[in-house]
Amino acid sequence: MNFSRLIKNCSIPSRWLLANNIRYQSSSAAQNLIQVDINEETGVSVVSLNRKPVNSLSLELFKDFCGVMDDLEREKVRGMVLKSSCDNVFSSGLDITELYPNPSEERFEAFWLWFQESWLKLYASSFPTVAFVNGHAPAGGCVFAISCEYRLMLPYYKIGLNEAPVGIVATEWVMNSLRAVLPGKNAERLLTSGRLLDTQEAFDIGLIDQIVNNEEEAMARSEEFFATFDNVPKLARALTKQVYRKNDLNQLIKNRSSDAKQFLNHILRPETQKIIGSYFKSLKDRKKD
Numbered sequence: 692m693n694f695s696r697l698i699k700n701c702s703i704p705s706r707w708l709l710a711n712n713i714r715y716q717s718s719s720a721a722q723n724l725i726q727v728d729i730n731e732e733t734g735v736s737v738v739s740l741n742r743k744p745v746n747s748l749s750l751e752l753f754k755d756f757c758g759v760m761d762d763l764e765r766e767k768v769r770g771m772v773l774k775s776s777c778d779n780v781f782s783s784g785l786d787i788t789e790l791y792p793n794p795s796e797e798r799f800e801a802f803w804l805w806f807q808e809s810w811l812k813l814y815a816s817s818f819p820t821v822a823f824v825n826g827h828a829p830a831g832g833c834v835f836a837i838s839c840e841y842r843l844m845l846p847y848y849k850i851g852l853n854e855a856p857v858g859i860v861a862t863e864w865v866m867n868s869l870r871a872v873l874p875g876k877n878a879e880r881l882l883t884s885g886r887l888l889d890t891q892e893a894f895d896i897g898l899i900d901q902i903v904n905n906e907e908e909a910m911a912r913s914e915e916f917f918a919t920f921d922n923v924p925k926l927a928r929a930l931t932k933q934v935y936r937k938n939d940l941n942q943l944i945k946n947r948s949s950d951a952k953q954f955l956n957h958i959l960r961p962e963t964q965k966i967i968g969s970y971f972k973s974l975k976d977r978k979k980d
């Protein structure tokens with residue numbers, strides 16, 4: 692196997708970014724949408740999504756996330772734990788205001804390309820990744836979790852891919868990430884029903900790896916997970932992961948702009964706008980009851 696070609700092919704940021712003429716520029720340093728804490732002793736980095744109140748995923752958050760992932764690659768961290776700093780919510784998924792009402796083509800295209808970019812960087816990261824699901828993780832929130840290598844979750848929250856009930860068809864790279872975690876039939880059922888599972892159900896079908904009761908326990912379990920790689924050369928580990936995930940990665944890399952166009956067309960359909968609009972209204976109305 693030609694390793695230098697492989698490394699070049701796995702060089703995540705520049706090749707993919709240049710292909711789309713987009714470059715990282717921190718969009719929101721003042722807003723502090725992502726907090727990063729690197730433990731100098733252990734080499735483990737804790738990355739907290741910090742877009743109050745519910746970590747809905749906006750263009751700015753995706754841009755900042757990509758910047759953080761680039762920094763962690765440069766720092767050669769030993770591992771990353773992804774969590775939320777919002778109460779009770781890991782991430783509420785894509786920011787619905789990016790999808791409704793009728794987003795501008797320019798904004799939406801940028802939004803979608805940075806979402807793709809975030810997934811590529813997380814899914815192919817050279818360092819080990821743990822999602823500490825410390826709150827609800829519907830839709831895009833679940834996409835972040837299943838793109839990590841290991842999932843820990845606090846009890847009594849919900850996780851799943853509820854795109855279908857929201858009028859959205861999950862794209863192929865999202866389906867592939869789920870298939871990599873769950874055996875085929877459970878993955879298909881989760882997608883087509885759009886059911887959100889509670890922590891125990893998610894553990895029972897293997898969507899999450901362990902249930903933890905608090906952050907301290909989550910950090911201890913993460914450390915155990917990272918320690919399983921301590922005797923493995925970093926480059927060999929990273930390349931094994933990237934080659935193993937290569938088909939999923941290539942499926943998106945080859946289709947980035949058609950994926951964005953397809954999703955925009957889908958989102959702009961009047962029927963889709965109507966379903967998302969009434970779903971969003973029901974979210975707002977829930978509070979008034």
Ligand SMILES: CCCCC/C=C\CCC/C=C/CC(=O)SCCNC(=O)CCNC(=O)[C@H](O)C(C)(C)COP(=O)(O)OP(=O)(O)OC[C@H]1O[C@@H](n2cnc3c(N)ncnc32)[C@H](O)[C@@H]1OP(=O)(O)O
Nearest residue numbers: 747783784785786787827829830831860861862954957974
């Ligand atoms: C043809 C090709 C198709 C290709 C498709 C490709 C890919 C799909 C893959 C990824 C797609 C993902 C789609 C999505 O992610 S859509 C978003 C789906 N998200 C949800 O359904 C979750 C909605 N939210 C909730 O259920 C709850 O908010 C909660 C997360 C359980 C938290 O509940 P709670 O703590 O009670 O907070 P509130 O509900 O009161 O929320 C506070 C505040 O935030 C607003 N909000 C909540 N979620 C979102 C969101 N996702 N976007 C924007 N805003 C959100 C909520 O309305 C409240 O606002 P107000 O305070 O103004 O009322």
